[in-house]
Amino acid sequence: MDATLGNPGYDVRHYDLDLRFDPDGRVLDAVVTLSATMTADLDTVNVDLIGFDVEDVAVDGEDAAFARTERDITVRPRQLLVAGQEFSLAVRYRGTPQPFSSASGFPAPIGWRVSASGTEYVVSGADGARSWFPANDHPSDKASFTFRIKVPEPLTVAANGVLVDTVATAGGTTWTWEMGDPMAPYLATVVIGDYVIVDDVEATAIAGVPVRNMLPRDFEETSDPVWRESLARQGEMIAFLTERFGPYPFDAYGIAAVPGAPGGGLETQTLSILGTLLEGVVFHELAHQWFGNHVSVARWQDIWLGEGFATYATWLWQEHRGEATVSDLAAFEHDQQRALKLPPPADPPPSHLFNRSVYGRGALTLHALRLQIGDDAFSRTLRAWVDRYGGGGASTQDFVALAEEISASDLTSLFEAWLYADTMPDLPAGN
Ligand SMILES: [Zn+2]
Structure with a gap:
């Protein structure tokens, strides 16, 4: 960068x-x-x-x-x-x-x-x-x-x-x-094509915010049924995120389906560009509306505050959907990260900003925090994060300070180990 x-x-x-x-x-x-x-x-x-x-x-x-x-x-x-x-x-x-x-x-x-x-x-x-x-x-x-x-x-x-x-x-x-x-x-994004803007009335009713999607004119006839299923779940996803992290922060939401768009997708504000509509991708870009978009990173080095949080939110959704528990997902990711030997998440190399550590070890940092301070303080910390810094930007130091304030504890060594140490810590036993 x-x-x-x-x-x-x-x-x-x-x-x-x-x-x-x-x-x-x-x-x-x-x-x-x-x-x-x-x-x-x-x-x-x-x-x-x-x-x-x-x-x-x-x-x-x-x-x-x-x-x-x-x-x-x-x-x-x-x-x-x-x-x-x-x-x-x-x-x-x-x-x-x-x-x-x-x-x-x-x-x-x-x-x-x-x-x-x-x-x-x-x-x-x-x-x-x-x-x-x-x-x-x-x-x-x-x-x-x-x-x-x-x-x-x-x-x-x-x-x-x-x-x-x-x-x-x-x-x-x-x-x-x-x-x-x-x-x-x-x-910021623009999409121009042989498209239709489709208001999703059902999703709007569930989400409490207008949900509209920008879809190729022949989307209904030609798209993968799995894609249409994940799209139909956006109202439920918004309600899920709202319950955990506070109200959806903008005036409307939806996706623009652009088959083949690089990187799977991008969380372009209120209108995520998606190259694939697999459920995990649809959810990940939506979660960014809170983490990364409403609360922006103060510096690019803090990108784990977007990617790690969106990844963790997706684990919560997968647990909610009965696919896997957060503990299992964390244990699996921990094994992957250990094998990959990537740089620590809060200090990514500028030329490799979006390496998997900012996603996976970023999410594991949140999981470790939750295990240490407990579910209640953890969920209050994430809600306070969105509430306090939404509309602006914040840094890793701001997050550490907020977690310490809400949990009334010294978390220096926890964050130091998970965010900055070359060697990733073990997950606590029976996590
Ligand atoms: Zn992302």
Whole structure:
């Protein structure tokens, strides 16, 4: 992972993405406006962007001088921007989106991709937002988003949040989606294809939050029945997670089915992109809406706070479904981790950020914590975690401090051993 990503000196509050996409030529015409607040005095501002021809840049509506490097734009406003000042930065650009290989070791090129069947979709985990829109591309700078996307008929467009408007004009339809809650840039997504947006009335009733899925038009006839079964269970899954970790944090949920999407899926906020709809994957990406999306990582090194928690939540679901007990799943994963000899979960190598230790040993850390402090303190800790840090970000140290506060105990040696020691501890006997 590129440690220089993201830009100090300002805090983005809102991104407005005004996009026109021509699927035949695969050309994106875009005007993206960041509304931000300065946190320092600066005479130049940097924003991350890879590729494209940048046509012009404006600060507060006035043309501004700018220069490109391979990975960002340096903007020189006409006046010094001072700490506390609110400003807007508009970038007009054009070109064909180019996926690239993430330095984080994500298993496939990330960014705006096209599937074998012609679906256009964005998977930006973990540092690929900058390959399709100008962003302060770091999970610590969360913002709300508006997406206005014009495509030719008869294509359907989905993005994060809630569909608020569709307007048909000459040359196509403009779809407007609003993501009103804070979102890290890498979780932004767009899906364009021969799709339908299907409201799941039953799941909505069970979940207490609108559940809508973005599905290929022929999904009902052509998809694997196992996929449709796991999809039908999303309402129950949301209710299960709500009961344990608090209310679903956003205005709507659902998945976009994109067969073949890399990495199995990505927890793009409120609209997970799924390459496969196996039940464990559907559940894992949903659990991320609490762990990783609502509570973001303060630094990429803390990624176990997303992956380890989503993995542990999936063990709880498997136990609930009668597939296996959490103890058995933990014992199995412990054997696997021991054989793999991976680095400890809270210190992943930047070039191998999503190695299995952050998932498996991350989840085992939570299991060990539960065995030490007991079920009651453990479940109160996880609920308090979401309640206290939801909407923002938090670090491993924040989690350790919270667990110690709730359990009224010193957990230094437990966390040191599970999160940082090269050799993984044994599970307590009879776990
Ligand atoms: Zn995950």
